[in-house]
Amino acid sequence: MNALEIKNLTKNYGGFKLDNLNLTLPGGCIMGLIGENGAGKSTTIKLILDMISRDSGTIKxxxxxxxxxxxxxxxxGVVLDDVGIPECLNSKQVGKIMSHTFTNWNDKIFADYLKQLSIPPNKPFKEFSRGMKMKLGITVALSHNPKLLILDEATSGLDPVIRDEVLDIFSDFTRDENHSVLISSHIVSDLEKICDYIAFLHKGKLLLCQEKDILLEQYGILHCTESQLSELEPSAVKGKKISPYGVQALVLRNRIPAQMGVSPVSIEDLFIFMVKESV
Amino acid sequence: MNGLLLKDFYMAFEYCRAFLLMVSVFIAVSFFGDDNIFFIIYPTLISGILPMTLISYDERDKWTQYSGTLPYSKSQIVSSKYITGLCLGGFSFILTMLASVVRMNINGVFSLSKLLFIGILLFILGLLGPSLLFPFVFKYGTEKGRIAYYLIIGVLWAGVMMFMSIGFVNSDTPIMNIGSKLVFINTVSISIALIICAVVIALYLMSWYLSILFYRRREL
Structure with a gap:
């Protein structure tokens, strides 16, 4: 069963429009939602959670x-960019509130995560660092046996060691094929590390949604001269950067002559090339 | 909804200690004072609208958005604030009434009709504040909601003053005398007060319903 199915989703704010979005997240997978500020990532997440009303389309x-x-x-389980836990509460109180909120709340899981992530149980939330706040948000999201995790910039503010630990937790979570994760982040390297699917949003439109491994297989970076580039089939070139030292082009590997050396592309480079090309 | 109520009580205990202390002082003053209506009604009046302060903190802490991700309907979120208000206001109401009973007995002036009237007055004023304020807050948020509330109160007050100036409402009318002493007790019958109570209850329920409607349409 798909964890998430979005069809023809549209939301118009006047100055910004999320336009005809189509996404499918299969069960047991992690999908990374990548986009610049204002691309529509948070709007998509709010629509999924019915926090705002959609103009058209369906969400399952x-x-x-x-x-x-x-x-x-x-x-x-949800973690928002601002977390949203009241500043005066401590972790223990948050646990008690959530135990009265979620029918499947598990105190042991909550206590274990508090310990694993070194979250103090009696310190007020207002005295937490940004990273610590995020960790408590993640702990709450994981402690009621959710089937779907929705994470909006949940790894931002975490130091590299904790971020790695948290990413491992998300990966472990999807070992159960009934568990899925939708995660948006500016830190594309994080998404590249754990995601099975990648979706690019740009100015409210979906540029691409594909399995990560297929993307990395399909696309590559070609370093060449401008004249070499002009000899290529135009549809093979998906983006380019021209500098006095030559041309760097995002290309479809299977349309490039075998003798031309194509190097692997990172998801971050792929996104930047595609966004610049779509402007 | 128990989680929402628990959260509000944790927050009320943390953020509203100063208010709660003030309420206790006012009850104590009303206990030793001589029928000063201000000290008698103030604790219940303030306690009833304490959820407004909690909503301000919810907005500041982004709980308003976070609560939208939890398995609570918008009507449960609104209702939790009304219930919190009723609990806090009810607690002040009971304390104030107890203080009044003890004070009257100590002074040897116990009067059931007077006590009943204090109760009715507290009840009316305790419910009237949240009834008028909350729908604005749930529609516009605390900042704009508060402004809208004061505007409405201002317009209503201006209306009363205008009617007074043309002689429609006499300044000797009991309701105009509540500023100092309970001298109006003998002039207003309990039955009229009970009718006003019924109207206020209807207004409170209507306010609750309207707040749910407004909040359902609000985008988080």
Whole structure:
């Protein structure tokens, strides 16, 4: 079963439009939502969670319409960019509140994550660092046996060691084929590390949604001269950067002559090339 | 909804200690004072609208958005604030009434009708504040909601003053005398007060319903 199915989703704010978005996240997978500030990542997440109303389109979570029943949110763990936990509460109080909120809340899992991520149980949230706040948000999201995790910039503010630890937790989470993750982040390297699927959003439009391994197989970076580039089939070139030292082009590997050396592309470079090309 | 109520009580205990202390002082003053209506009504009046302060903190801490990700409907989120208000206001109401009973007995002036009237007055004023304020807050947020509330109160007050100036409402009308002493007790019948109570309850329920409607349409 698909964890998430979005069809023809549109939301118009006047100055910004999320335009006809189509996404499918299969069960047991992690999808990374990549986009610049204002691309529509948070709007997409808010629409999925029915925090804002859509103009058109459909959203299905775990096979059910996202507006069908509020109890659907029992199966979703969410971490927002601002976390949203009241500043005066400590971790213990947050645990008690959530135990009265989620029917599947597991105190042991919560306590284990607090320990694993070194989160103090009695310190007020306002005294936490940004990274610590995120860690508590992640702990809450994981402690009620959710089937789908929705993470909006959940790794930002974490130091590299903790970020790595948290990414491992997300990867472990999807070992169960009923568990899935939708994660948006500016730190593309994080997404490249853990995601099975990558979706690029740019100015409210979906540029691409594809399996990460296929993307890395399909695309490559070609270093050449301008005249060499002009000899290539135009549809093979998806983006280019011209400098006095030569040309760097994003190309489809299977349309490039074998004798031309094509180097691997990172997801970050792929995104930057595509965004610049679409401007 | 228990999680929401628990969260509000944790927050009320943390953020509203100063308010709660003030409420206790006012109850104590009303206990030793001589029927000063201000000290009697103030604790219940303030306690009833404490959820407004909690909503401000919710907005500042981004809980408003976060609560939208939790398995709570918008009507549960709104209702939790009304219930918190009723609990806090109810607690002040009971304390104030107890203080009044003890004070009247100590002074040897116990009067059931007077006590009943204090109760009705507290009840009306305790419910009136949140009834008028909360729908604006749930529609516009605390900042704009507060401004809208003061505008409405200002317009209503201006209306009363205008009617007074043309002689429609006499300044000797009991309701105009509540500023100092309970001298109006003998002039307003309990039955009229009970009718006003019923109207205020209806207004409170309507306010609750309107707040749910407004909040359902609000985008988080």
């Amino acid at each position: 979570i775990l096979g059910r319409d996202n507006r069908e029943n509020i109890q659907l949110k029992q199966d979703i």
